Amino acid sequence: MNLIEDWRRKFPKLWSVRFALLAAVLSGVEVALPLFQDFVPRGPFAVLSLVAAIAAAVARIVAQPALTDGNQP
Numbered sequence: 001m002n003l004i005e006d007w008r009r010k011f012p013k014l015w016s017v018r019f020a021l022l023a024a025v026l027s028g029v030e031v032a033l034p035l036f037q038d039f040v041p042r043g044p045f046a047v048l049s050l051v052a053a054i055a056a057a058v059a060r061i062v063a064q065p066a067l068t069d070g071n072q073p
Contacts, residue, residue, distance in 0.1 A: 015064065019056035023049050 004010055011017060026049035033045060 015059035023052035
């Protein structure tokens with residue numbers, strides 16, 4: 001397993017990480033929603049979580065030139 005060069009600096013800037021964290025937060029909200037079932041519908045959070053997870057997968061394979069030095073494949 002090879003880590004990204006200078007991963008500690010780049011980690012918060014990676015879109016795949018951002019989308020994965022968003023999906024995790026939305027999933028957590030979805031789990032907590034039964035406590036507030038009378039006030040908030042559950043459906044939109046499940047859909048948003050799914051969209052964020054798919055976006056994380058797509059962002060994982062998209063090149064982010066601002067974060068690479070040009071010498072990595």
